[in-house]
Amino acid sequence: MRLQKIIVLALIAVFVSLPLVTYAADQKADLTSEQIYEKRMDLYKKVETLTSVPWQYLAAVDTYERGLRRALNDRPKEDGFISIYFSENEWAGSLNPNKQDTHPLSIQMFGGIGLDGDGDGVADRLNDEDVLYTLAHQFEQYGVSEEDFRIALWEKYKRDQSVRIVHGHALVYEKFDRLDLNDHAFPMPLNYNYSYKNTWGDRRGWGGRRIHEGTDIFAGYNVPIRATAYGRVEIKGWNKYGGWRIGIRDLDNIYHYYAHLSGFEKGIEEGSIVAPGDVIGYCGSSGYGKPGTQGKFPPHLHYGMYRDNGRLEWSFDPYPSLKQWERKAYQDRKKKK
Incomplete structure (x- = not known):
């Protein structure tokens, strides 16, 4: 031995x-x-x-x-x-x-x-x-x-x-069945009227003092809301702050949060796999109350982005990404003419 x-x-x-x-x-x-x-x-x-x-x-x-x-x-x-x-x-x-x-x-x-x-x-x-x-x-x-x-x-x-x-x-x-899944889309079709500015970090009062963790894109009721990336629906349903909302995780480990919807696209469920541009729901004014609460503010999409680092998750400003995707959408539309 x-x-x-x-x-x-x-x-x-x-x-x-x-x-x-x-x-x-x-x-x-x-x-x-x-x-x-x-x-x-x-x-x-x-x-x-x-x-x-x-x-x-x-x-x-x-x-x-x-x-x-x-x-x-x-x-x-x-x-x-x-x-x-x-x-x-x-x-x-x-x-x-x-x-x-x-x-x-x-x-x-x-x-x-x-x-x-x-x-x-x-x-x-x-x-x-x-x-x-x-x-x-x-x-x-x-x-x-x-x-x-x-x-x-x-x-x-x-x-x-x-x-x-x-x-x-x-x-x-x-x-x-492929790896090149890094494309993105603006969350609303360009042929609808919408407006937005950088509102990330603004103070919010309803439900206690907190900051605004996203960008508000104002549009009419029932304007289609689209997935911005390839990913999987992690959550769908009611949130007292966000109303009818959907959360989608993309391949960069980023969680995309779509809130205040008037309703969901048929067939979109927790676990659904989506591609950029897929319709997932419709613009509304739901939230700030019990399930079904509507109309406490003008219709808009609250769009948030959250990064996961393997230990915790935090929100970051989605405005630069939205501007980039919007510019790309306009460029692609010009090329088709």
């Missing part, structure tokens, strides 16, 4: 002392968006073939963590095509004296999770294929059904909201 222990320690010492081998991530600077999507899909499909984990599960986690990198200050920007993040302790093992260890055997000895996904004998925490394969291997241990996926997500994030968001991303990818 003592001899075995000496041999193991000797092997560890050898592996830890070997020079660190690193491989530069693929450069994205000169690639088009279409080429980047193609490269990512190639990676997802390759790992799906190796592990049987559906590509949309891998894409959903990658997309979620791409949003986290934008929202968190303690995560570096990804260099490669994959945004999934493992800490040094997770990858190499918390007791591993070499936190940059890339040798699969010594990583395994110290309880790390890092694996060699591209067959080069190196388990590199900054290598796209190694990272994606390591994630898929974790998920594969739970199974490949939808329920197995949700269980694996819980074990990874230990947060119900994160599970819901990532699962929703997977359903969006499953429906559209």
Whole structure:
């Protein structure tokens, strides 16, 4: 037994002392968006073939963590095509004296999770294929059904909201069967009369002192309200502040809040998958009271945006995004003439 222990320690010492081998991530600077999507899909499909984990599960986690990198200050920007993040302790093992260890055997000895996904004998925490394969291997241990996926997500994030968001991303990818789902639409058709200004942060008095967490777009009753992004309906129903409202989560982990509706579009339910421009409801003046309360203010859409960072969610000013989407809609209309 003592001899075995000496041999193991000797092997560890050898592996830890070997020079660190690193491989530069693929450069994205000169690639088009279409080429980047193609490269990512190639990676997802390759790992799906190796592990049987559906590509949309891998894409959903990658997309979620791409949003986290934008929202968190303690995560570096990804260099490669994959945004999934493992800490040094997770990858190499918390007791591993070499936190940059890339040798699969010594990583395994110290309880790390890092694996060699591209067959080069190196388990590199900054290598796209190694990272994606390591994630898929974790998920594969739970199974490949939808329920197995949700269980694996819980074990990874230990947060119900994160599970819901990532699962929703997977359903969006499953429906559209592609990655280029970043288009947006202005929430009202341009051929209707509407007006708006930046009202985010204004004081509100009804229901207690609070700030206005959105932009009000004034229009007539029953003007169609449209989804601004690809996403999944997380909530639909009555809110005493927002009246009849819908909440949709997009692939940037952003929650889009549509309030004061007069009603909902037929077929739109919690769990519905929507695309930019899909009608989801109609402009109204509902809210500020019990279910059914109408007419306490002029008809308008209250549009809010909330970002999730994996720990909490906060509102941010939607006005710049609305102006950008509106300009794009006018440009697209001119091109069609």
